[in-house]
Amino acid sequence: MTKKLSKYNEKRNFNKTLEPSGRLSNNKDSLKFVVQHHLASREHYDFRLEWKGTLKSWAVPKGPSYNSSERRLAIMVEDHPIEYRDFEGTIPKGQYGGGTVMIWDEGTWEPLSDNFRDFDNNSIKFILKGKRLKGKWSLAWMKENQWLLNKEKDEFKEFEKINEFKRSIRTNRTMEEIEKDGK
Numbered sequence: 001m002t003k004k005l006s007k008y009n010e011k012r013n014f015n016k017t018l019e020p021s022g023r024l025s026n027n028k029d030s031l032k033f034v035v036q037h038h039l040a041s042r043e044h045y046d047f048r049l050e051w052k053g054t055l056k057s058w059a060v061p062k063g064p065s066y067n068s069s070e071r072r073l074a075i076m077v078e079d080h081p082i083e084y085r086d087f088e089g090t091i092p093k094g095q096y097g098g099g100t101v102m103i104w105d106e107g108t109w110e111p112l113s114d115n116f117r118d119f120d121n122n123s124i125k126f127i128l129k130g131k132r133l134k135g136k137w138s139l140a141w142m143k144e145n146q147w148l149l150n151k152e153k154d155e156f157k158e159f160e161k162i163n164e165f166k167r168s169i170r171t172n173r174t175m176e177e178i179e180k181d182g183k
């Protein structure tokens with residue numbers, strides 16, 4: 001168990017949830033990102049960027065928007081292990097984050113500034129190379145764990161409304177199918 005992921009591990013009982021237990025990754029390829037649609041007690045989208053061996057993670061209640069004037073609140077949560085980007089399934093009721101998780105988008109990302117050092121209450125502009133999320137985006141720190149996820153202006157616009165997409169980008173399953181499959 002690594003210190004970076006201790007919060008993540010403390011919140012979960014790995015005898016009861018199929019989520020991965022946390023360990024650091026030494027991936028040397030392009031930085032990965034994932035967005036998971038999570039039907040927890042409050043529906044949200046988990047936005048995760050690979051950074052220094054973990055996934056920096058934000059819960060975005062309304063999910064990302066391609067409309068630059070719609071700044072989306074993003075609550076920073078504990079770092080997640082890199083393997084979490086492969087997690088799709090149902091977290092049992094009563095466990096932390098209980099509810100169904102769907103891999104909503106995935107791909108690679110790049111910071112736009114060469115001298116970006118860390119997500120330490122900093123703001124960052126970056127490029128997403130996913131299937132549903134593309135182009136320039138930014139995360140701006142406001143206070144405490146509150147950030148704003150925003151689309152920066154460019155030529156990309158892959159959807160109007162986030163709920164146009166009902167299926168997993170990885171497995172093409174609906175929420176109901178994921179829940180029924182049990183994993």
Ligand code: MN
Pocket residue numbers: 038040044045046059097
């Ligand atoms: Mn979540």
